[in-house]
Amino acid sequence: RWPSLLKYYSHTDGVSWLEEYKARHNAGLEAQRIVASFSKRFFSEHVPCDGFSDIETLGCPSHFFEDELMCILNMEGRKGLTWKYYAKKILYFLRQQNILKNLKEYLQRPTDRQSFLEGAVLIDQYCNPLSDICLKSVQAQVDDITDKVRKVLRTKNPRHPSLASKAGEVLIPEVELQRQVLDAMNCVLYEQLKYKGNELDYYNSLNSYIHQVLIRRTGIPISLSVLYLTIARQLGVKLEPVNFPSHFLLRWCQGKEGSTDIFDYTYIDAFGKGKQLTVKECEYLIGHHVTEEFYGVVTSKEVLQRMVGNLLNLGKRESTDQSYQLLRDSLDLYLAMYPDNVQHLMLQARLYFHLGIWPEKVLDILQHIQALDPSQHGAVGYLVQHTLEHIERRKEEVGPEVKYRSDEKHKDVCFSIGLIMKHKRYGYNCVIYGWDPACMMGHEWIRNMNVHSLSHGPHQPFYNVLVEDGSCRYAAQENLEYNSEPREIPHPDIGRYFSEFTGVHYLANTELEIRYPEDMDLTRVTVQMIYSSGKE
Numbered sequence: 001r002w003p004s005l006l007k008y009y010s011h012t013d014g015v016s017w018l019e020e021y022k023a024r025h026n027a028g029l030e031a032q033r034i035v036a037s038f039s040k041r042f043f044s045e046h047v048p049c050d051g052f053s054d055i056e057t058l059g060c061p062s063h064f065f066e067d068e069l070m071c072i073l074n075m076e077g078r079k080g081l082t083w084k085y086y087a088k089k090i091l092y093f094l095r096q097q098n099i100l101k102n103l104k105e106y107l108q109r110p111t112d113r114q115s116f117l118e119g120a121v122l123i124d125q126y127c128n129p130l131s132d133i134c135l136k137s138v139q140a141q142v143d144d145i146t147d148k149v150r151k152v153l154r155t156k157n158p159r160h161p162s163l164a165s166k167a168g169e170v171l172i173p174e175v176e177l178q179r180q181v182l183d184a185m186n187c188v189l190y191e192q193l194k195y196k197g198n199e200l201d202y203y204n205s206l207n208s209y210i211h212q213v214l215i216r217r218t219g220i221p222i223s224l225s226v227l228y229l230t231i232a233r234q235l236g237v238k239l240e241p242v243n244f245p246s247h248f249l250l251r252w253c254q255g256k257e258g259s260t261d262i263f264d265y266t267y268i269d270a271f272g273k274g275k276q277l278t279v280k281e282c283e284y285l286i287g288h289h290v291t292e293e294f295y296g297v298v299t300s301k302e303v304l305q306r307m308v309g310n311l312l313n314l315g316k317r318e319s320t321d322q323s324y325q326l327l328r329d330s331l332d333l334y335l336a337m338y339p340d341n342v343q344h345l346m347l348q349a350r351l352y353f354h355l356g357i358w359p360e361k362v363l364d365i366l367q368h369i370q371a372l373d374p375s376q377h378g379a380v381g382y383l384v385q386h387t388l389e390h391i392e393r394r395k396e397e398v399g400p401e402v403k404y405r406s407d408e409k410h411k412d413v414c415f416s417i418g419l420i421m422k423h424k425r426y427g428y429n430c431v432i433y434g435w436d437p438a439c440m441m442g443h444e445w446i447r448n449m450n451v452h453s454l455s456h457g458p459h460q461p462f463y464n465v466l467v468e469d470g471s472c473r474y475a476a477q478e479n480l481e482y483n484s485e486p487r488e489i490p491h492p493d494i495g496r497y498f499s500e501f502t503g504v505h506y507l508a509n510t511e512l513e514i515r516y517p518e519d520m521d522l523t524r525v526t527v528q529m530i531y532s533s534g535k536e
Contacts (some may be wrong), residue, residue: 001067008063027064028071031087035072038086066094078488078501082509085495088130095129096332103336107301114300116241117142117230120210120223123307127329133211141214142227145188146234152184153235162235172236175254181235182252185228186274193217197224197271205314205326208307222248222307224270240297242267243306246286251297252276262295301337308333312344324351342373353383359394362387403435410437413461414477418498418506420486421465424479431489431506433497434464441474454478466491 009015058065072080072087103122106114121135153160161172162181172178189195198207198218206212213219213227225241225248232239242249247269255264267277269285283289298306308330315327331348335341349365352358366380366387405413415421419432439451439458451458454476461477468489488494488501498506 001071004070005063005067023061024064024067027058027060028068030058030060031065031068031072031090035069035083035086035090038089062094062098066091069094078503079499081495081501082499083495085493088495092129096126096329099126099129100332100336103333107337111299115230116226116300116303117210119300119304120226120307123304123311123333124209124211126333127205127311127326128209128211131211138211138214142230142234145193146231148188148192149181149184149231149235152187153180156180156184162237170236171238178237178252181232181237182268182274182276185231185235189228189231190273195224195227196273197221203314203317205311208310208314219271220248220310221269221271222303222310225250226303228268228270228274239268241303242295243298243302244282244286244294245290247271248306249277249282251295262292265295267295305334305337308337324355327351340372342369342376345369345372346376346379349383353387353390356390359387359391403437410461412477413437415461415463415480415482417508420483420489420505421463421475421480422483423475424481428467428469429483429487429489430465430467430473430475431491431494431498432463432465436462438462439474439476451476466493466497 069087069091072083073091075084099122103126106119106122117138118135121133121138125131125133150163154163157177157180160177160180161170162177172181195217198204198216198220201207202220206216207218207220208223210223210226213223219227229239229241229250237252239250239252242251244267248271250268250270251265252268253259253264254266255261259265262279267279267282269275269277272285277285279295282295311326311330312334315324315330318324318326328348328351331344331351334344335348338344345365346369349362349369352362352365363384366384369376370380403410405416413435415432415435417432417434421430421432422428423430438460439446439462441449441458441462446452446458454460456476456478463475463477463480465473465475465480466489467473468491470491472493486504494506495509497509499509500507
């Protein structure tokens, strides 16, 4: 693990390695203590959002704490699934907190010190905190592309000023020399490296993450524009971002520098293989006329705002992710830039309320909204009332209900929690994590799912299952069968319910502290958790 810790030390430091080892050892014990406590504290929450106060005030170096979490995540074998599940949650939270601090520091800098590439990397890191993404690595990949452009440029003009060792520090004044750079860039990016706009899968969030744009060589207008602009500036050509509606563009000055005449610029479509457009062609691109203000240059903060806005819209469209992680992450980013935006504060409050998580945080947000905009008192009052009711209900919760398969009323339940099953009709593999002796869903769900067409209808056991595609489903007993070739189910919530995969089935999370009667046959016992949200 030393390479991952090396960056925290300098060759000139006088380090007491014994003290460092003691600090690392104590951080490991603290991390293990917190991870072990999380299952009991957050099992009934879909996403552990609150209760991180003891992590925020760590009494040990955070990089040592993270190192221990990584050790847990990298444990070999099929054991420790619950520890891995919560270690991942904690690491996600810790890294996001650090990235948010870096973003706020970035936004405090003078505009001329706000690199567009660095801003894009910060957004990428926040939405993918468990991935190995760093500015240094991304910059190295961009530098590699820049070197390829120089090679092409050298064949066209061996004396081009962009080939000088300090190119990029001084802008090239001659328009023709700038044009040679852009032609070489288009050759490398779109002909040699085959970069292109992702027209077939435009609404994939990967198109917005700069490290994925470099890996997959495709993206959307704004992400490709950030890459294009960065390379051009490194070669001495000043391109500027244009917040054009529906299609982000770059502009290249053909007249006097700083001109306010929109016709003094050529507009570049990085999504369209670097095509150079006139004002009229820009309007043809989106199919309607726009006013001059939309051709103006925007700041790095406004570029980030649009990138985050794209992710927000994708998060709202996302239907498979029950935790709405992308929407939550993009809201965090937007409110880090614009903390007093009432519309997005209200969206965040409604989202947490809908998920039934972090009610105290919801009240704080609502109080902030009321102070910013008293006209919101109707919506705020409604949410405050229902959030307070949720807090009271949570205090009155008596814990999980225990159900025994040996009970006479449960005699028709054939399958146990932890079994790997296969759906007879749809063919998906899944693992059972709960059951009901009969369908417990409402009449509308039963009608929509055509349950009455089943031979036993709703009057048969139904099972909560985690499916290999990452979804959670509610399946009738007659539609399930034992999987003759059981294998691990790659579901993100596996560790929440199970501690180990034996190779044949999963073992239930031992943190549930299930107590059985002394004369109980444990092979006939299954536990079903009933949650306050009623959704699971």
